[in-house]
Amino acid sequence: MSPNHHLDESTLMSYAAGALPAPLSIVAGAHLELCAHCRRRLGAAEAIGATLLEQTQPSAADEARLAVMREAMLSQLGALVPADRPAEVRSLPPERPQADPDYMPAALHPYFGPSLSRLRWRWIAPGVHCIRAVGMPELIMLKIAPGKSLPLHSHGSSELTQVLRGAYNDALGLFAPGDVADLDQCVEHQPVTAPGAPCICVSALDAPLVFSGWLARKIQRFVKL
Known part of the structure; x- marks a missing residue:
């Protein structure tokens, strides 16, 4: 299964930043689990976000808040795939949702x-x-x-x-x-x-x-x- 309809760029950016409302974030997470294309795009969004954070040159008083933001973004990525899974099975086989009607x-x-x-x-x-x-x-x-x-x-x-x-x-x-x-x-x-x-x-x-x-x-x- 290779999806033909994907998440909008603004949705991916909000998801990466942890700013997407909870119900929308849950559905976006379900799609990301099934769509390798959007997982790659999410990685690019995370990289952009990290670069923007690095270029803001925050004051010392803002460092703690930025650390929390970074952790939130990383936790969004970590939620997609349990950390204890072996790397070789991190992406679902494309045929699994079709092969398993209970999935x-x-x-x-x-x-x-x-x-x-x-x-x-x-x-x-x-x-x-x-x-x-x-x-x-x-x-x-x-x-x-x-x-x-x-x-x-x-x-x-x-x-x-x-x-x-x-x-x-x-x-x-x-x-x-x-x-x-x-x-x-x-x-x-x-x-x-x-x-x-x-x-x-x-x-x-x-x-x-x-x-x-x-x-x-x-x-x-x-x-x-």
Whole structure:
């Protein structure tokens, strides 16, 4: 599996600096676990950040704060892969998510558990099931039946959606396992799930979705999306 849709540069820079909101950071971490291309880009972002820090020539009073910032950036990188893993297995084999239908990225384990088969879905609409992360309602897992068209909507702020199983199409193209949709308030789209298997994805929202249709807006207060 080689993802075709990746994290935006601004998202990677914020992630590297530890400035990305927690729900978005979790989804970004799930994508980074699956995408070697974005891991390389993250390394470049870390190098840029380190250079900028070195060029600021801080006063002695700022040294402690800068040390904390550096540690935070390094911890973000360390969180991607446990430090005790051998170097030769640090990147996941590209075929693993496809070969293992139960696979769940490690970044999601604290919020949804270690496997897709153990998820306990809640019905929210015909063909649509949802799970909210405990203590973090902005982080949600969705399972959408094949061939299902979601209402046309835009975003109140930022949204990150990582596809785990299945696929969907929208104006931006086909999003398959490993792909991430990094969206802002300028994007309006209507995802349609592909035939075959249900589409399972994890999403982080900075603000509620903005639906175009009156019926979807009425339903929104019940499903809280």
